Amino acid sequence: MPGARDVVVRLGATTALDGVSLDLRPGEVTAVVGGDGAGKTTLLRALLRRVPLDGGTVDVPPAERIGYEPSTSGVWPNLTVAQNVEFVGTSYGMSDDDVARRGTELLDAAALTGARDRLGRHLSGGMRQKLGFCLAMLHSPALLLLDEPSTGVDPVSRIELWRLVTAAAQGGAAVLMTTTYLDEAERATTVVALDAGHVLAAGDPAAVVGDVPGRVTSSSTHPGGERTWRRGTSFRTWVPDGAAGDGGGADLGEPIAPDLEDTLIALTLARTEAAR
Secondary structure, three states: OOEEEEEEEEEOOEEEEEEEEEEOOOOOEEEEEOOOOOOHHHHHHHHOOOOOOOEEEEEOOOHHHEEEEOOOOOOOOOOEHHHHHHHHHHHOOOOHHHHHHHHHHHHHHOOOHHHOOOEHHHOOHHHHHHHHHHHHHOOOOOEEEEEOOOOOOOHHHHHHHHHHHHHHHHOOOEEEEEEOOHHHHHHOOEEEEEEOOEEEEEEOHHHHHHOOOOEEEEEOOOOOOOOEEEEOOEEEEEEOOOOOOOOOOOOOOEEEOOOHHHHHHHHHHHHHHHOO
């Protein structure tokens, strides 16, 4: 099964990945979430064997069986949509007939057929990301790696991209996508949360939420303390197991059922406190 086992990557004095493990199962979507510097892109580069490992192993198919969409989409700006498809197909050694058939199939699914003669630099952000997905999937890879494919994309294109990702998994590919959108992570089969190169949590999104340590409360006023954050018009507070409160008996509000965002914030706070 493709994946990573206890992977360590050091970039200079920084440990970008510290003992990261994950399985990438065919037919499933794995979403990797985390803030800037969490290690998401480094993890993809490790799976692509583009950075040396300082520990652990990666088990992935041969390069020709991997599809990769970088955060920049990978679209050549001075080529038309059709020329991008032809160039990538030729690079993979596909026949002209296979390029035409597979290209038509993917461009239709991505609603890009009408843009075949448009230059890459003239595509909207959403169209460019969808074309990048088509290029990554052109050769029907066994493993599909997507680096924040929907960041900065309009809401409609985000939905269309997610449909393409789901279809790729349903077609048998093992899909890993990094994302900053937790609603996308909640729709994945597995979510892996990274923080400064460490795995905060991994598993079914619902199970990850169910394993939040302590409890999360909600109040209309800020109770004070370092464990509180704002969500909309209310304030959330993480209260560790065994803690009576978060600073001198302040009113923390009512306990709530946390969502994935609350859970990841609580896990980050827990890790920060444990490291002190």
